[in-house]
Amino acid sequence: MKFFPLIFKNVFRKKTRTVLTIGSIILPLLVICLMGSFLSALNMPDPAQTRGMFRIVTRHKVGLASPLPVSYAEKIRQLDGAIAVTKFNWFGGKYIDDSARNFFARFAVDPETLVLVFDDATITSGSANDWFNDRAGSLVGEDLIKKFGWNIGDQVVLIGDIYPTTIQLTIRAVYKLQNEPSDALFFNRKYLEEVLPSFQGNVGTIWIKCRDGAAATKLADEIDQMFENSPYPTKTESEKAFQMGFVSMLGNVKLLVTSLTIIIVLVILLIAANTMALSARERVREIAVLRTLGFSSWKILTLILGESLILALIGGIIGLGAFIIGLKPLKASLMNTPISGFASAIKPFPEVLLLGLIITLLVGLLSGLAPAIRASQRPITEGLRHVG
Amino acid sequence: MDNPLIRVGNLVKNYHRGSEELTVLSGLNFIVEDGEFVALMGPSGSGKTTLLNLIAGIDRPTSGYIFVGTDEISSMTDSQLADWRSRHIGFIFQTYNLIPVLTAFENVELPLLLTPLGRVERRKHVEIALYIVGLSDRMSHYPRQLSGGQEQRVAIARAIVTDPTLLVADEPTGDLDAKSAEEILILLERLNSEFKKTIVIVTHDPRAAARARRIVHLEKGVLKEDIKAEDRGSVRLADSTLAFADVKS
Structure with a gap:
């Protein structure tokens, strides 16, 4: 010293x-x-797995830009070990403008099955039923609510790009996921099917809630084998692997x-x-x-x-x-x-x-x-x- | 010989310059009594600084022996020599060699950091050393804030702070004006006469040599002349030194 x-x-x-x-x-x-x-x-x-949630995601083997037939969801739901299945379509579009500040994830989903697959999420404001009952309603993450200062009943207008239409949504419920970002907006896919008939029959990703870890592993293989020789082969992976997939694209x-x-x-x-x-x-x-x-x-x-x-x-x-x-x-x-x-x-x-x-x-x-x-x-x- | 402090025998020092071997000291025999004030003089290349460095333990002889007190420093390992220097040698350089980022106090304290002394004791020792050299009021000054003479006095305080067995100085007045040089010489003389310090200096300055009690002339690595004050009297010694310097110049 x-x-x-x-x-x-x-x-x-x-x-x-x-x-x-x-x-x-x-x-x-x-x-x-x-x-x-x-x-x-x-x-x-996987934060979901730490809470006992075993979710897997099925997408087109080629990539996220290639859709899958919507019928796949029903076929998957009938497999042993699948507790619930829901469909996601990335809407994209823009909110206000194209700035990074106004960017957030927007998905067209099946409201009723979404809450079954993501039953670890909690509704912190509004109610799931309000959302189910309003075809132009939306479920919004708590982080987005805080960021934009939104309230239940507020209108959110999204201008489509992949899907050439403008949609006007009413916030009906707010969700929160534990230890994960709650920063996405979900709305009923039926709304999109009505305004864009061409949207019908396609799904971007299929999310499956499995019975347990073993079922998740088994199902992932089973699903991919099931559609291996079809015109729409699949790639199924865990929720985390799927999210990491975005990064590994680099x-x-x-x-x-x-x-x-x-x-x-x-x-x-x-x-x-x-x-x-x-x-x-x-x-x-x-x-x-x-x-x-x-x-x-x-x-x-x-x-x-x-x-x-x-x-x-x-x-x-x-x-x-x-x-x-x-x-x-x-x-x-x-x-x-x-x-x-x-x-x-x-x-x-x-x-x-x-x-x-x-x-x-x-x-x-x-x-x-x-x-x-x-x-x-x-x-x-x-x-x-x-x-x- | 009453009480020899330094005993040098058959001392040889060779240097290599490329493939050429230069002999700087060739079989030198030399004794310094305890309490002596010795000036080593001689023309450039005569080996006086080499001899001083060997006595101070910062260089190693090619052959021969050097005893300081009972310690044969010529057979010590590097780490033993370092430890020995910290306890027995106070070195004064021509260019002071103070550490510029340290204050006068911190510079003087440096050798004490190698001792087991505590902070309070170190402070006491430094204050005494700086008092002896007359710089009690310059403790917190940095070298750049001091004159050349003051810097050299700090360097002397650093050399004496551990109360070493031997003080060695290489051209201690070489970088100073006449007035400052005189003050340094008076201080060295005082350290020798009052504090009984054995001092060996290398100098070209006849006034510096005149303060010594003994003048040893080296030439081409051998001892040429050894003049003692007891033999000739201090005044005559000074005269002889000045005369020697005149002849050389």
Whole structure:
């Protein structure tokens, strides 16, 4: 501890350089934490399953843009292990304008079966029956209600794009899902079938509530096998895998994120190592003086490593702190984007913070190691003669 | 020889410059009594700074031995030497070599950080050292806020703060104006006479050498002349030194 003031003063010897180096640790660390949280969110257990909800989703094998025949839902419902089945159609369209702020998920659904499949959701305002009884009614997530300041009975006008029609909906009920974002709007598919006859007979995805985990696994295979040789082959997966599927459309996201993280760590390491090497080179004579006074090679090594460690720790602590503090506004800003589902799942995971701290410590130790060894091993007389 | 503090025998120091081997000290024998004030003089390349570095334990001889007190420093390992220096050597440099980011107090405190002394005791030692060099009122000043003479006095305080066995100084007045140099020399003389410190300095400055009780002349790595004050009297010693300097220049 008695050497701490000496180490600290050396760290801040060149303030501008120190601040820039700390900044070069903070920013990449923020990115690493974000990417680490992203990966952790991908690996999180299915929140529905943790509540005993075993849902699977069937879609066209080719992709979400290809619809399935609506009759598939009834066929699936008759399979053993399927408790309830509901149909989803992505409506898309725009609310007010095309801005990200006004973007949210909009689905045409079967109201009666939707609440059976998603029976872990609670109606917090209005009632499900009101929605069932109003063909132009809608069920809206609590997050959307808060965001737009809507109330029961308010009108929501959606201008279609995939489906060329404008629909006017009345909010009849508000739902909330536990530990999951409640930020979608559902309306009765019959409304769409009436205004757009071409819509009839097609379904985007079929959601199935299964009896248990074993049934979910069995059903997924069974459904896909059932439609394997039909003109509309299917792909059935768990609810979480389906949601992750949106992300995996980007490619091998995990590999990409991990590779980027490694590259960023190496970049921080090089920047910090450069700073430490410069700092040690500028003090060759001073280090020789310290050794003349009786500081051993080991002590010099410790002092220089201490400097690089403190430099990295300052950057690391500020970076991790900024990540924790900045996460909330960042999530809020992403709630209006297509990745809102992910944004809501991102949080300061302890394992991510630990990873950030470990990276910080590694950067601190490794960046100072080479200059520290060089400085501690240089002959004293050579150091005393050093000019520069 | 009453009480020898430094005993150097058959000391050889070679340096390598590429494939060429340079002999800086060749079989030097040399003794310094406890409490002596010795000035090492000689032309550039005569080996005086090399000898000083070897005595101070910051360089290693090619062969021969060096005893300081009962310690044979020529056979110590690097870590043993570092520990030995921290307890026995006070080094004063020509260019002061203070750490610019530390205050005068912190610079003087540096060698004490290697001792088991607590914070309060360290403070007491630093205050005494700075009082001796007359800089009690400059404790919180940074080197850039001090004059050259004051910086050198801080460096002397740093050298004496651990109460070392031996003070070595390499051209301690080389970077100072005449007035400041005089003050430093008076201080060194006082440390020797009043505090009984054994001092070995390397100097080109005849006025500095004149303060010493003994002047050792080196030339081409061998001891050429050894003049003691007891033999000739301090005034005559000073004269002889000045005369020597005139001849050399």
